[in-house]
Amino acid sequence: MDFHYPSGRKYVPRYRGNTEDSSPGNKISYSNRGMTLEDDLNETNAYYLEKGLAVIHKKPTPVQIVHVDYPKRSTAVIKEAYFRQASTTDYNGICNGKYIDFEAKETKSPTSFPLKNIHDHQIDHMKQIIKHKGIAFVIIRFSQSEEIFLLEAEYLFQFWDRMKRGGRKSITKQEIETHGHPIELGWAPRIDYLKIIRTLYSF
Secondary structure (H helix, E strand, O other): OEEEOOOOOEOOOOOOOOOOOOOOOOOOOOOOOOOOHHHHHHHHHHHHHHOOOOEEEEOOOOEEEEEEEEEEOOEEEEEEEEEOOOOOOOEEEEEOOEEEEEEEEEEOOOOEEEHHHOOHHHHHHHHHHHHOOOEEEEEEEEOOOOEEEEEEHHHHHHHHHHHHOOOOOEEEHHHHHHHOEEEOEOOOOOEOHHHHHHHHHOO
């Protein structure tokens, strides 16, 4: 099935971190087999909800269906659809009276996070969240090493502005390690980002 952005450009699914190159000579990681960053965050948010810690959900993306095949009367297959509007960020919700809004990204690069994975409208959205005293950040997973970091939006804005001024088009892993906060992959919850947020914002 083909999806297209409002501009008409074809949608290419983001890299899913559980997929490794299985060609000869390449090692295959089974440390988190079958789980993507999205899977882990969805499990984490379900845990938070069950325990009464927070109400945070993945935002649905509205689509417009334009082509459907009906191979049988009882079945319908969507062949083509368009995103109705550009998405903002992946997740939002509330914890202890604090509005939380964040993006989740994975990168195959072992040394940097490419800023092409973030879009202007997402930066604008997060700036509006900060303006209204909300909490905005990005969670980044380095898929090769399975390292996960929380980077506050304020630092993301700095690196974004650097790129816009003609600087490097990525954030180095060292910069993320310096300004971000590592998150150990756990069991319940899988990615305990609230532990970091509570410490940073004292609630």
